[in-house]
Amino acid sequence: MLDLQGAGRNGGRRMTVTSRPWLRLGIIPLLVVAMAVAIACADGDDEPSDTDNVRVLASLEIFADMASNVGGDRATVAALLPSGADVHTYELPPSRVADVARADIIFLNGLALEEQAGEIARTNASGPVIELTERLPVIDGNPHLWLDAGLAARYVERIRDELTNIDPDGRTVYEANAAAYLEELESLDLEMERTISTIPAKDRRLVTFHDAFVYLAQRYGLEIVAVVAPSPGQEPSARDIGELSDAIEGVPAVFKEPQFNAAVLELVAEEQGVQVLNLLSDAYVDGVSTYVQLMRFNMNQLVEGLGGD
Ligand SMILES: [Zn+2]
Incomplete structure (x- = not known):
């Protein structure tokens, strides 16, 4: 296909x-x-030709975007998981197994982010299956490393190296594409650091829906004070809600994520008179279709919710 x-x-x-x-x-x-x-x-044209693109699959659209940036015209890139899915619990339908088997290389995040889809990839792949968080500094097994733009750059370097491994003729293309994209990520990282630092120190506190922002918080100087759903797919208990209510007191804003039902968070926030904004983690939203746009969206929501320029 x-x-x-x-x-x-x-x-x-x-x-x-x-x-x-x-x-x-x-x-x-x-x-x-x-x-x-x-x-x-x-059905299987194995005659080499310069129009034969490298077929790349990436678990999330976010990683597919990174792979497209590096692969350029040499790669045909698709995401395994559909837009807007809860990637932690999404189950890949059997109809995608053929795509997995046809891919020349598959990029996963690892750390059980895309647990079931990852298992299917490992079982059915005919090419290498690469975990992009391998050898990166992990906090408490949390898989969301890409929300620190500096760590996202490590993903991109790995994608460049692995594409070069399976397609050595493309080395100069991958190196040039990756260099340009890494420069863009470096500017993004600096812009986020500068912008988020304008939020008053006492308000640099995060209440989010799921536990996706530890790396973003660490990189840009924010403190996570509460998370609504401690584990993927888990509903908060009455005790969690009580604790959430205490944590929200005095924060300027809390953040939901579009792919999750945040009714509990909205209710507690309304009781406390706290505004609710959006942060993006594992999935895009309307108007956001690249990793860089996702990070800028987050930066703007943080500044809008918590104050800052
Ligand atoms: Zn997540």
Whole structure:
């Protein structure tokens, strides 16, 4: 499926060579030949050609975006998990197993972020399956390292190195693409650091829906004071809600995440007269379709909610 473009081009080229004897027999046999060639190519055209892109799968759209930035024209990149899913609990349907088997390389976050999808990838992959958090500094097993732009840069370097491993001819392309993108991430990181530092120190406190922001908090000088759902897929207990209510007292804003039902957080916040804004973690939202946009969205929501310039 991912190979349709390449197959189409090969099919077209071959048709001009092989179709001459059929010309006088009319248009229908010609179409049959074209279709047969296209199907044969799509089924496994292993002839090397410069139109054969590296087929990349990444668990989250966020990592797919990073891989697209590095892979450029040499890679066809898709995300395994659909937009807006709760990635912690999402179960990959059996219909995606064929895509997994066809991919040349698969990028996962690891640390059980995409537990079931990761298992399917490891079981069915024909190429390498790379965990992007491998060898990075992990806090308490928390998987959300990419929400620190400095650590996101480490993901990008790993993607560059692994793409180069499976496609050495692309080395200079991957290096140039990664260098440009890493520069963009460095500017983003500095901008976030500078902007979030304008929030008054006493208000640099985070109440979020799920426990996704430890790395962001550590990098940009915020303190996590409460998390509504301590574990993925878990509903807060009455005691959790009591503790949440205490924690919210005096914070300027709390943050929900669009992929989760935040009714409890909204209720407690309303009781305390605290405004509720959004932070993005594992998934995009309307108007946000890249990692850099996601981080800028978060920066703006933090400043809007907690004060700052
Ligand atoms: Zn998460």
